[in-house]
Amino acid sequence: MWASRIMTAQIRTLANPEYDTLTALESESIHIFREVAGEFERPVILFSGGKDSTVLLHLALKAFWPAPLPFSLLHVDTGHNLPEVLDFRDEIVERYGLRLHVAKVEDYLADGRLTERPDGIRNPLQTVPLLDAIAEHRFDAVFGGGRRDEERSRAKERIFSLRNGFGQWDPKRQRPELWNLYNGKHAPGEHVRVFPLSNWTELDIWRYIARDDIALASIYYAHQRPVYQRDGMWMTPGSWGGPADNELLETLSVRYRTVGDGSSTGAILSDATDNQAILAEVAASRLTERGATRGDDRVSEAAMEDRKREGYF
Structure with a gap:
C-alpha cells in the first residue's frame, strides 16, 4: 500500500x-x-x-x-x-x-x-x-x-x-x-x-495531502458538530467544559484548520468535505490557522x- x-x-x-x-x-x-x-x-x-x-x-x-x-x-x-x-x-x-x-x-x-x-x-x-x-x-x-x-x-x-x-x-x-x-x-x-x-x-500542506492522498483525522473535513461561539471562535464542549450560561449551543457544519487543546482550539464554519474544497477555502483565507482558531495564541502578543x-x- x-x-x-x-x-x-x-x-x-x-x-x-x-x-x-x-x-x-x-x-x-x-x-x-x-x-x-x-x-x-x-x-x-x-x-x-x-x-x-x-x-x-x-x-x-x-x-x-x-x-x-x-x-x-x-x-x-x-x-x-x-x-x-x-x-x-x-x-x-x-x-x-x-x-x-x-x-x-x-x-x-x-x-x-x-x-x-x-x-x-x-x-x-x-x-x-x-x-x-x-x-x-x-x-x-x-x-x-x-x-x-x-x-x-x-x-x-x-x-x-x-x-x-x-x-x-x-x-x-x-x-x-x-x-x-x-x-x-x-x-x-x-x-x-x-x-x-x-x-x-x-x-502547500493541503496541496501535498491531496497529491499523496494522505489520510487525516476526520475533524479536518466538514461535519455536523455542537458548537458555541466564544471570543469570535466556534468552540465545542467537552471534558474541558463549556458552554457558559450566556453561550448558545448550536449544531453546525464545521471543520478544524488546526488541532490542539479543546479548550482553546476553535472550528470554522465550512461545507468543505474533500481536499479540493479545502484548497479553495485556504487559498481565499487571509488569516493563518493559528491566528483564526487558536485561543492560546491570543493570551498576549508574545x-x-x-x-x-x-x-x-
Missing part, C-alpha cells in the same frame, strides 16, 4: 509540472530527515495526530522507505484533546508498527508538579512534560511540524534550532543555515529542535515567543 502511494505520487509529479514546487519542498524535508539520522543518536518525532505532524510522519516514512522508520514518536497529551484526533493517532501508530511515547499533562496535575490555569487552557502546560520526556529518553533531536507562515515567532526560527540544557531557545546561539548545510553540534544535555516543514505554507523561550515550541 505504501509503495503504491509513493509510485503514484512520483508518476503524478512527472506528468504534471504543477507539482514541481511540492517536489522541491518534499526533497528538502527528506534531506533534513536524512541529515538528522546521520548526525544524531536518538531523534524523535513529535506526533499529535494533527495535519502537520501527519505530513511530517509521511515524509519521514518516505525518507527511509523501504526500511522501517528509525525514530520513535512523542506526544504531549494535554488531556483535552478531541477524541477523533487521539483515535487517529493510535490508528496510525498501529498501522505502521511505530513506537509512541506519551507524556500526559494529567499526570503532572495529579501529583502537583503542575497547577491548572484559571482559564482552563492546557497548551501552555505542555512545556514541563515535554522537557522531562526529552531528558528521560535522552532525545538529542526533536522533530516538530512548525511552519514559518503560522506565527511571527515561528517565522524567525531556524530549521535546526539549538536548545540549552533547560530546553530554552537563545537567539544568540542559533547558527546560520547556508546552502542546505545544517550544524547539529550540541553539548551534553542540550538538544536540537528540527523543523522540516519550515518553508511550507498551509496551502504568547508563542514566551513558550519558545521557556522550552516548548
Whole structure:
C-alpha cells in the first residue's frame, strides 16, 4: 500500500509540472530527515495526530522507505484533546508498527508538579512534560511540524534550532543555515529542535495531502458538530467544559484548520468535505490557522515567543 502511494505520487509529479514546487519542498524535508539520522543518536518525532505532524510522519516514512522508520514518536497529551484526533493517532501508530511515547499533562496535575490555569487552557502546560520526556529518553533531536507562515515567532526560527540544557531557545546561539548545510553540534544535555516543514505554507500542506492522498483525522473535513461561539471562535464542549450560561449551543457544519487543546482550539464554519474544497477555502483565507482558531495564541502578543523561550515550541 505504501509503495503504491509513493509510485503514484512520483508518476503524478512527472506528468504534471504543477507539482514541481511540492517536489522541491518534499526533497528538502527528506534531506533534513536524512541529515538528522546521520548526525544524531536518538531523534524523535513529535506526533499529535494533527495535519502537520501527519505530513511530517509521511515524509519521514518516505525518507527511509523501504526500511522501517528509525525514530520513535512523542506526544504531549494535554488531556483535552478531541477524541477523533487521539483515535487517529493510535490508528496510525498501529498501522505502521511505530513506537509512541506519551507524556500526559494529567499526570503532572495529579501529583502537583503542575497547577491548572484559571482559564482552563492546557497548551501552555505542555512545556514541563515535554522537557522531562526529552531528558528521560535522552532525545538529542526533536522533530516538530512548525511552519514559518503560522506565527511571527515561528517565522524567525531556524530549521535546526539549538536548545540549552533547560530546553530554552537563545537567539544568540542559533547558527546560520547556508546552502542546505545544517550544524547539529550540541553539548551534553542540550538538544536540537528540527523543523522540516519550515518553508511550507498551509496551502502547500493541503496541496501535498491531496497529491499523496494522505489520510487525516476526520475533524479536518466538514461535519455536523455542537458548537458555541466564544471570543469570535466556534468552540465545542467537552471534558474541558463549556458552554457558559450566556453561550448558545448550536449544531453546525464545521471543520478544524488546526488541532490542539479543546479548550482553546476553535472550528470554522465550512461545507468543505474533500481536499479540493479545502484548497479553495485556504487559498481565499487571509488569516493563518493559528491566528483564526487558536485561543492560546491570543493570551498576549508574545504568547508563542514566551513558550519558545521557556522550552516548548
